[in-house]
Amino acid sequence: MTQAPNPLPRRVALAGASGTIGQAVAARLAADGHAVTALGRAELADPAALIAALRQTQAEVVISCIASRSGAPRDARAVDYEANSRLLAAALEAGAGQFILLSAICVQKPLLAFQHAKLAFEAELAASGITYAIIRPTAFFKSLSGQVKRVQAGKPFLIFGDGELTRCKPISDADLARFIVSAIDNPDMAGTILPIGGPGPAISLREQGEMLFRVAGREPKFKSVSPKIFTLAERILNLGAPFSGWFAEKAEYARIARYYAAESMLVLDPATGTYCADLTPEFGVETLESHYRRLLEGG
Template sequence: MTKANPTPRRVALAGASGTIGAAVLRRLEAEGHTVTAVPRAALADPDALAEVMDGAQPEVVISCIASRSGAPRDAQAVDYEANVDLLAAAVAAGAGHFILLSAICVQKPLLAFQRAKLAFEAELTASAMGYTIIRPTAFFKSLSGQAKRVAAGKPFLIFGDGALTRCKPISDDDLARFIVGCIDAPEARGKVLPIGGPGPAITLKEQGELLFRVAGKPARFKSVSPRIFTLAERLLALGAPFSGWFAEKAEYARIARYYATESMLVRDSATGEYSAELTPEFGSETLESHYRRLLEGG
């Protein structure tokens, strides 16, 4: 969707301090757009937010904000309420297009942050604002947590046989290019767009094999049963009615179980199964090149 010579727009960007938001900011500036980064603090202060938006007079608003923890209170405050306030401010400022960075996992909403994201998606699609909702698959960063383990010669942790889940990971810069490319793309208006990086889909074990190969080390794996998260959730849930701490930790266990057992691919509406074939691909950066940079200290 990227144009060779995009029309410069006035853009308000929320979430510019995050990993994807920072990549979007770089892309917007590289393409000559006038960008106003919305401070995170302003999202919790309607008067401050209105002041920022009045000054920016955006034609396009891009939201890359997301709750950091995924805990119910955080998800409600950020994934839903902050976006609702941003949408209201965008309407008041006369913006014509709201681009939302969501997540592909909302297709099967079992977690608090997924339900909060879907609640705002519903608000956005029901509004009079022109919209584009982008649901990316896994980010490179989310698949890099075990790089130090592998570099240190430790085994790569997998769940079950390592083939329970698959994804088509996408780089920060490729995703940013896709997001910014939606600004002047008529075919993106009023659409919910799932997007992945260049395929093929990769399992957790294949991620480990790739890391070991790049590190020049023999592959070693240690299997963990996802049921450990189910047990933890059940135990923590016993204390949830009496303690917010227990409720929050029970949700973290649910999040861990979800990512250990659910693929980040488009679900086939006819079968309910995750489908690599139905998951669109975009970009050119590969997970292998990312791992090489990571292990070389880049």
């Protein structure tokens, strides 16, 4: 995927700058010479404060990297939709010319509350009239790093089924940030939904484990968990959901876990209804193996 050079430094308002991807985007913007203003959570909750901040900084471009932390329905609605909607309204009111949204590739097959919230805002953004780009990355390195300490401790790597149920093309924070920032003033990326993965190839959960053991210099050890355990947990928790918000929230967590255990983070081929590695664009230079190596070396 080609990138057009950014012709001029821009005044950019960045929402979600405290998150992992947001920090990488802020660093990339600064490195490319853009003037960056980070929008705080308090501003995102206050429409008037948002408009004032965008006007004061004369923001030309708004980038949103915000996302709900839990994925629970109330949190998803509040962050993935409502906070982004307030930000878009403020951008339009303040005269910003472009809105770049960090979304997620999993919204292609929406079965979860946070996916529906993201799609609702994507539709609102596309209909707003502002120049926009919607970026849907595959798995992040951070999301694939949760078992590093297990392997270091000599424990087996957990897989679902045979470990070949899902595949992804993970992308690093820095590469994703570079891709996001490349959308500024880029006519080829304007008005588009852009799925994006790392340099590839697509790898399964078992292959991630084999890679991690290889980098750690250990013999591979795996422990299989059936995704059905999440279905069972959801059914049990759903019994209490009509009477308790706690049960309803935990049932959604079980659905989220089952989704990621069974669904690939690749482009969904509309012709076949299956995930396709060949249709998933690749970008960047950092590999998951190099990331694992840094983590194991204490980086």
